[in-house]
Amino acid sequence: xxxxxxxxxxxxxxxxxxxxxxxxxxxxxxxxxxxxxxxxxxxxxxxxxxxxxxxxxxxxxxxxxxxxxxxxxxxxxxxxxxxxxxxxxxxxxxxxxxxxxxxxxxxxxxxxxxxxxxxxxxxxxxxxxxxxxxxxxxxxxxxxxxxxxxxxxxxxxxxxxxxxxxxxxxxxxxxxxxxxxxxxxxxxxxxxxxxxxxxxxxxxxxxxxxxxxxxxxxxxxxxxxxxxxxxxxxxxxxxxxxxxxxxxxxxxxxxxxxxxxxxxxxxxxxxxxxxxxxxxxxxxxxxxxxxxxxxxxxxxxxxxxxxxxxxxxxxxxxxxxxxxxxxxxxxxxxxxxxxxxxxxxxxxxxxxxxxxxxxxxxxxxxxxxxxxxxxxxxxxxxxxxxxxxxxxxxxxxxxxxxxxxxxxxxxxxxxxxxxxxxxxxxxxxxxxxxxxxxxxxxxxxxxxxxxxxxxxxxxxxxxxxxxxxxxxxxxxxxxxxxxxxxxxxxxxxxxxxxxxxxxxxxxxxxxxxxxxxxxxxxxxxxxxxxxxxxxxxxxxxxxxxxxxxxxxxxxxxxxxxxxxxxxxxxx
Numbered sequence: 001x002x003x004x005x006x007x008x009x010x011x012x013x014x015x016x017x018x019x020x021x022x023x024x025x026x027x028x029x030x031x032x033x034x035x036x037x038x039x040x041x042x043x044x045x046x047x048x049x050x051x052x053x054x055x056x057x058x059x060x061x062x063x064x065x066x067x068x069x070x071x072x073x074x075x076x077x078x079x080x081x082x083x084x085x086x087x088x089x090x091x092x093x094x095x096x097x098x099x100x101x102x103x104x105x106x107x108x109x110x111x112x113x114x115x116x117x118x119x120x121x122x123x124x125x126x127x128x129x130x131x132x133x134x135x136x137x138x139x140x141x142x143x144x145x146x147x148x149x150x151x152x153x154x155x156x157x158x159x160x161x162x163x164x165x166x167x168x169x170x171x172x173x174x175x176x177x178x179x180x181x182x183x184x185x186x187x188x189x190x191x192x193x194x195x196x197x198x199x200x201x202x203x204x205x206x207x208x209x210x211x212x213x214x215x216x217x218x219x220x221x222x223x224x225x226x227x228x229x230x231x232x233x234x235x236x237x238x239x240x241x242x243x244x245x246x247x248x249x250x251x252x253x254x255x256x257x258x259x260x261x262x263x264x265x266x267x268x269x270x271x272x273x274x275x276x277x278x279x280x281x282x283x284x285x286x287x288x289x290x291x292x293x294x295x296x297x298x299x300x301x302x303x304x305x306x307x308x309x310x311x312x313x314x315x316x317x318x319x320x321x322x323x324x325x326x327x328x329x330x331x332x333x334x335x336x337x338x339x340x341x342x343x344x345x346x347x348x349x350x351x352x353x354x355x356x357x358x359x360x361x362x363x364x365x366x367x368x369x370x371x372x373x374x375x376x377x378x379x380x381x382x383x384x385x386x387x388x389x390x391x392x393x394x395x396x397x398x399x400x401x402x403x404x405x406x407x408x409x410x411x412x413x414x415x416x417x418x419x420x421x422x423x424x425x426x427x428x429x430x431x432x433x434x435x436x437x438x439x440x441x442x443x444x445x446x447x448x449x450x451x452x453x454x455x456x457x458x459x460x461x462x463x464x465x466x467x468x469x470x471x472x473x474x475x476x477x478x479x480x481x482x483x484x485x486x487x488x489x490x491x492x493x494x495x496x497x498x499x500x501x502x503x504x505x506x507x508x509x510x511x512x513x514x515x516x517x518x519x520x521x522x523x524x525x526x527x528x529x530x531x532x533x534x535x536x537x538x539x540x541x542x543x544x545x546x547x548x549x550x551x552x553x554x555x556x557x558x559x560x561x562x563x564x565x566x567x568x569x570x571x
Contacts, residue, residue, distance in 0.1 A: 007227045011157045014223045022169040024223035025157060028093060028150045029173040030180065031209075031216030035100065035143060037181025038209040041281045041315065042202050043107075043136060045307045048282075050129045054507035054542060058500055060133050061278055063140040065496030071144040072489030073248045079149060080483055087226025089153040096146035097217040100139050101210035107135035108198060108206030144489070146217065151485050155419045157224060163419035164369070168330040171412035175323035177216075182319050184208060185312035201308060252487050256425070259484065261564035262417050263491035268557035269377060269410060270492050272384065272550035274499030275543065280400055281311030283543040288393040290541070314397040321404025322411075329408060334368040370568060373413040374561040376406035377554045384551035387544040414488060422484045495553075503546050510542040 015021035047057045075092055082088045106113065110132045111124075118124040151170070158166045189197070189204040197204040255263065285307035367375075383402045390396045 006229075006231045008230055009225065009227045011227050012225045013157065021223075022166065023173075024220060025154060025166065026150075026170045026173040026220070027223070028146070028153075028217045028220035029170055030177040031097075031213035032143065032146060032150060033174045033177025034181040034184075034212040034216075035104070035139075035209040037178050037315070038185065038205045039136070039139065040278055041182065041185045041312050042205060042308050044279060044282045045285070046202060047129075047132065050132060051125065052129060054511050055504045058503035058507055060136060061503075062497065062500050063133075063137040064278075065493035065500065067137070067141040067144040068489050068493030068496070071141055072148045072493065073483060073486030075145045075148045076152065076483045076486030076489075077248065079152060081229070083229050085228055087224075088229060089149040089156065089226060090221045090224070092149040093146050093153070093217050094221055096142045096149070097213050099142035100146065101214055103135050103139035103142060104206040104210045107132060107139065108203040110135060146213075148486055148489060150220070151415060153220070153224065153226070154415075155422060155485065156226065158419070160420055160423045163423065164416045165330065167412045167416035167419060168326065170415065171326040171408055172323065174411045175319055175326045175408065177212075178319035179316065179323055180212070181209070182312045182315040186309050186316055188309070205308075248483065248486070251483055252490065255487070256421065258564070258567050259418065259421050259487075261560070261567055262414055262421070263488055265373070265557055265560045265564055266414050266488060267491045267495050268553050268560055269495075271495040271499050271502075271553035272377075272380060272557065273407075273410065274496045275503060275546035275550050276380075276384070276403065279503070279543045279546065281315055282307060283387075283541065283547070284311040284314045284393065284396045284400065286541060286543070287390055287396045291391050292393065310393070314393075314400040317397060317401045318404045318407070321401050322408045325405045325408035326412065329372065329412070332366055333372050334366050369413055369416065370561060370565050373409050374558055374565070376409040376413075377558040377561060379403075380406040381551040381554035381558070384547045384554070387547035387551075388540055390544065415485075418484060418488050499546075499550070502549055503542075506545050506549075507542045510540055510545065 013021040013025050015024055044057055044061075047060060048054065052060070079088045079092055082091070084091050111128050114124055114128045114131055118127055154166045154170060155163070185201075185205060189201055189208075190199075193204060197207045288310050289307075380403055383399045386395075386399060390399065
């Protein structure tokens with residue numbers, strides 16, 4: 001008879017209330033998203049300033065999807081089978097945070113590091129670009145390992161009825177991280193800190209991102225106690241590297257129908273989100289300097305900082321809208337674990353008193369999460385279809401802000417559905433170290449363990465289960481959460497390859513050559529610079545065209561979500 005996985009300990013989260021526990025469980029995502037925000041705000045104009053063309057810069061951003069493609073599933077499987085006494089996820093989170101922090105410091109000081117060893121100017125410039133690119137890859141690979149572990153930790157810790165709430169809290173923390181990152185980017189940090197943290201805006205942002213990531217991952221790692229895996233299932237014991245890759249490919253090829261549907265929605269949606277997330281700050285800044293007569297980036301002492309601050313102001317508003325949406329939407333959207341279950345009462349959590357009247361009004365016609373996700377694709381598509389026609393900073397800011405609501409759902413819906421599906425599949429197969437199996441039995445007040453005092457308990461039963469199978473979907477083990485969330489990450493990163501090559505082609509056609517104003521190197525021929533400047537300022541904006549193409553893909557994601565609804569109706 002095949003040996004099931006065995007465990008010791010129970011998952012628990014510090015905190016006296018459910019809200020505190022949820023916040024602590026998901027707090028690591030604040031620093032994670034803060035770091036992403038700094039990278040997406042400054043790295044594109046930073047690379048342009050170093051002398052890369054936009055088409056070559058778009059190739060650098062293959063780092064994101066490549067790291068997700070490799071790190072997501074591999075870290076997922078390795079963590080799933082980890083027998084560390086500290087748990088399966090936290091060691092990867094802490095190790096990844098240390099690596100990312102070192103990479104950020106190298107990225108901020110690339111020119112200084114290279115200048116220590118190289119004196120010749122042209123070679124120094126080439127090596128500075130090379131080190132900057134390698135630093136971005138270094139950071140992206142490590143941060144994807146953290147992200148995979150953070151998401152899996154949520155699935156591991158929470159039972160099925162709390163998966164939507166956990167994903168909603170994750171969405172809020174992502175919004176807070178965005179808000180903090182873009183808020184910091186709008187401030188002239190040199191006026192605040194002087195040159196204590198560095199002599200440029202970019203350097204100081206790198207330092208703050210490193211500190212924020214270490215703090216947030218440290219808080220979550222301190223607050224959460226994981227179960228410890230004693231023995232993996234027979235099929236998972238000591239897999240070789242070849243078997244590891246084979247398992248990932250086999251699982252991807254044989255995905256259950258609903259998980260496959262989630263992944264395909266994610267695939268099409270992320271072709272649209274890729275140019276928005278990586279280029280929107282630069283697009284807003286370029287729109288301002290292109291269509292505002294009194295503005296000239298050529299007169300700026302710190303063009304990188306100026307584009308970052310102007311673009312970050314729009315993204316700050318975007319983050320505020322995302323945060324508001326992430327707080328309000330869970331109160332007016334039907335919980336997905338109740339979809340397709342006739343006779344089961346739909347539960348909506350009680351909102352805070354301050355927003356209770358608004359929530360009561362909105363729940364009059366409460367949509368399910370799938371419908372809300374589908375509508376979010378249409379909202380995003382509608383906004384991005386207008387991008388090529390924007391002629392002012394205000395209009396660009398409005399379009400970016402509108403995308404805050406779709407982004408709140410993009411950070412919530414796929415992980416909520418995936419968490420539920422994973423736990424439905426894996427819950428019955430877990431046993432304790434003494435040979436007993438268990439299922440989590442929730443109480444009306446809460447559904448996960450807490451040391452002070454526990455609002456739920458683990459009801460032990462031996463192999464002749466004394467709990468009806470009908471209650472099986474209330475359990476949570478997250479035994480294979482790592483590999484399935486890693487596969488979801490595959491379908492998040494593969495479209496970014498598509499988006500990267502689309503961007504490269506668009507930039508090569510519409511905006512060839514080095515950025516005429518961000519890059520002020522002596523190697524730019526004046527005639528070439530004038531020609532490129534004319535093409536850049538009078539022709540269509542390359543980033544806006546990429547956003548338009550992304551909108552088309554968001555429409556395809558809407559169709560994929562509609563097909564997914566059909567699968568849930570057959571439950």
